[in-house]
Amino acid sequence: MSRPGRDDSPDRLYTLTGGRSRSGSDAFDLVTLVVTESEPAPGMQSEHAAILRMCRFPTAVVEIAAELGLPVTVVRILLADLHDTGRISARHPRSAHRLPDPDILEQVLVGLRNL
Amino acid sequence: MTASPSPLRPSALALLITAVVTGAFCTVAVVSAEPGSRAVLGWSLGIAAALLSAGAYAVTHSVLRNRVLRERLAALNTQISAQEANAARRSADAVRLDAAQAAERKALIAAHAAELRRAESSRAAALAATANAAGRMQALATGMLADLRDMEHRHADEDVLGDLLHLDHRTAQAGRLADSIAVLTGARSGRRWARPIVMESILRGAMGRIGGYQRVRLHSTSDAAVAGHAAEGVMHALAELLDNAANFSPPTAEVHVYVEEVPAGVIITVEDSGLVMSDVQLRRAEQAVSGRLSDLAGLSGTRLGLAVVGRLARKHGLTVSFRPSARGGTGALMLLPHELVTHVAATPAAAPLAPALDVPQDLLPPESATAESRTPAAAAPPAAIPASASASASASAQAPAPDGEPEATHEPAAEPASGTGTARPAPTVRTSGTSTGTGTSTSTSTSTSSETSGEFPQFGESGLPKRKRGRALAAAHPEGPDAPAAPARATTAASDAAARFSSFRQAVRANSPTPEGNSE
Numbered sequence: 076m077s078r079p080g081r082d083d084s085p086d087r088l089y090t091l092t093g094g095r096s097r098s099g100s101d102a103f104d105l106v107t108l109v110v111t112e113s114e115p116a117p118g119m120q121s122e123h124a125a126i127l128r129m130c131r132f133p134t135a136v137v138e139i140a141a142e143l144g145l146p147v148t149v150v151r152i153l154l155a156d157l158h159d160t161g162r163i164s165a166r167h168p169r170s171a172h173r174l175p176d177p178d179i180l181e182q183v184l185v186g187l188r189n190l
Numbered sequence: 191m192t193a194s195p196s197p198l199r200p201s202a203l204a205l206l207i208t209a210v211v212t213g214a215f216c217t218v219a220v221v222s223a224e225p226g227s228r229a230v231l232g233w234s235l236g237i238a239a240a241l242l243s244a245g246a247y248a249v250t251h252s253v254l255r256n257r258v259l260r261e262r263l264a265a266l267n268t269q270i271s272a273q274e275a276n277a278a279r280r281s282a283d284a285v286r287l288d289a290a291q292a293a294e295r296k297a298l299i300a301a302h303a304a305e306l307r308r309a310e311s312s313r314a315a316a317l318a319a320t321a322n323a324a325g326r327m328q329a330l331a332t333g334m335l336a337d338l339r340d341m342e343h344r345h346a347d348e349d350v351l352g353d354l355l356h357l358d359h360r361t362a363q364a365g366r367l368a369d370s371i372a373v374l375t376g377a378r379s380g381r382r383w384a385r386p387i388v389m390e391s392i393l394r395g396a397m398g399r400i401g402g403y404q405r406v407r408l409h410s411t412s413d414a415a416v417a418g419h420a421a422e423g424v425m426h427a428l429a430e431l432l433d434n435a436a437n438f439s440p441p442t443a444e445v446h447v448y449v450e451e452v453p454a455g456v457i458i459t460v461e462d463s464g465l466v467m468s469d470v471q472l473r474r475a476e477q478a479v480s481g482r483l484s485d486l487a488g489l490s491g492t493r494l495g496l497a498v499v500g501r502l503a504r505k506h507g508l509t510v511s512f513r514p515s516a517r518g519g520t521g522a523l524m525l526l527p528h529e530l531v532t533h534v535a536a537t538p539a540a541a542p543l544a545p546a547l548d549v550p551q552d553l554l555p556p557e558s559a560t561a562e563s564r565t566p567a568a569a570a571p572p573a574a575i576p577a578s579a580s581a582s583a584s585a586s587a588q589a590p591a592p593d594g595e596p597e598a599t600h601e602p603a604a605e606p607a608s609g610t611g612t613a614r615p616a617p618t619v620r621t622s623g624t625s626t627g628t629g630t631s632t633s634t635s636t637s638t639s640s641e642t643s644g645e646f647p648q649f650g651e652s653g654l655p656k657r658k659r660g661r662a663l664a665a666a667h668p669e670g671p672d673a674p675a676a677p678a679r680a681t682t683a684a685s686d687a688a689a690r691f692s693s694f695r696q697a698v699r700a701n702s703p704t705p706e707g708n709s710e
Contacts, residue, residue: 085395
């Protein structure tokens with residue numbers, strides 16, 4: 076992970092994305108869950124391979140970004156590349172617009188007060 | 191007797207006078223003599239007169255001749271002495287001239303020597319100033335690159351990021367130029383990497399420093415790494431070769447880079463489809479990159495690249511050669527010697543996945559946990575347990591920093607996951623292990639600082655992952671949008687929920703302050 080004021084890697088970010096700074100697709104937001112659809116192939120860009128390994132189970136975009144130590148925008152470009160070649164699939168969390176049961180919230184509140 | 195040059199004329203005059211006088215005397219004597227003895231007297235007097243005349247002539251002539259000869263002798267003597275004086279003067283002149291010439295020569299030599307010394311010292315001063323300036327520019331460029339990377343991480347906006355990437359690229363090129371000047375002036379090399387740099391990063395680092403990096407295609411499956419002390423030089427030399435290849439091929443043609451491991455080391459081939467170099471050019475290029483010419487005099491103003499490659503090649507023991515490329519252009523081969531190549535056990539990206547949860551982690555001492563987590567990914571079964579998602583995720587999260595920050599973990603005592611985390615961010619991760627023990631609700635947990643067993647999370651009895659020290663990430667999203675997804679698959683085990691729940695555990699960067707919170 077990068078520490079401020081230090082540059083730990085000779086890779087410049089534009090070499091990772093081939094100079095692109097926008098993914099050109101809206102398929103990925105911060106919480107989109109990404110699942111690998113195929114195994115990493117030899118000769119693949121190491122970030123792609125890392126994403127494929129990381130996302131064998133659903134993983135959120137932000138988490139991928141944090142673990143690769145890359146900005147989310149760059150990760151979205153990488154993910155878009157993989158998505159375009161069908162190596163990953165993206166799912167939005169289904170419950171993003173479904174609030175939890177008010178009863179549960181109430182119970183949580185009570186529980187918190189009892190702490 | 192006839193008239194003759196100067197001694198003869200007075201002699202003839204004396205002869206004439208003598209003859210006239212004696213003739214007159216003889217005539218008088220003969221006339222006055224008796225006629226009987228007149229004939230005899232006449233004859234004898236005539237002979238005597240003739241003899242007298244001849245004697246007078248001879249005397250006069252010899253005297254005069256003597257005088258003439260003496261005069262000539264004197265003249266000759268004068269002439270000789272004049273010539274001697276002349277010669278003496280000349281030789282004196284010559285000696286004086288020689289001395290003057292020698293003095294002049296000496297002065298000239300001294301002047302030249304002084305000139306040479308001055309030129310030498312001014313050359314050295316200029317070189318030192320250039321090296322110094324180049325070093326400072328290197329430092330500036332390096333600092334700017336770090337700043338830019340920092341900003342790239344901070345600004346998520348695509349437009350801003352695009353601009354930052356553009357600046358990044360420009361700065362990297364400026365840095366390469368500063369590096370080139372530093373190499374040519376013999377300044378210390380720019381950066382040193384503390385760890386081996388994997389080949390992919392070497393190639394990308396090299397290609398990021400040239401203008402036409404988008405035309406470069408990398409073909410590398412090598413997991414070799416270049417030793418840290420040489421990585422910068424290799425990247426720089428490779429960048430110069432790539433720049434040559436990109437500049438001397440059509441603007442749309444691609445430049446291909448291949449990496450091949452051979453017994454002698456690693457060969458990096460840069461192939462373009464541009465101009466084919468003639469034999470003379472090839473020879474000249476080979477000579478330039480051989481590093482035998484350490485003189486700056488051979489530099490042309492615009493083509494620094496090959497000279498830089500030559501310097502770097504000599505410094506690091508690289509071998510660079512050129513040959514016609516099968517793609518129709520020129521191929522440049524760079525052989526990294528064996529000493530520079532290492533093989534990292536696992537490249538950061540190919541970090542081993544944790545062997546999921548087939549190890550009873552609660553029983554593992556931290557050391558064995560560490561050892562276990564470093565086993566190759568092949569050893570990991572295709573983890574069927576959903577919770578391994580988080581395990582593998584955190585494993586690869588750990589991996590990108592192989593020089594890694596030791597991360598303190600709790601002893602895997604069976605504590606409830608609720609209270610084990612510290613809310614403290616870990617900005618100084620290297621020393622955090624000793625200090626983050628505070629703030630835990632269960633301060634009895636022994637926080638060993640040195641082990642790096644943070645590869646997979648510990649699970650408490652609730653089935654939820656326990657946060658590691660310094661990883662207060664889940665706290666930032668205690669009810670992330672991910673979490674409610676768990677009820678949808680409520681039929682799965684609690685560990686599944688845990689896995690999904692931990693999705694955001696790492697999501698916040700380590701140095702962003704996050705409030706403490708319970709993950710339960």
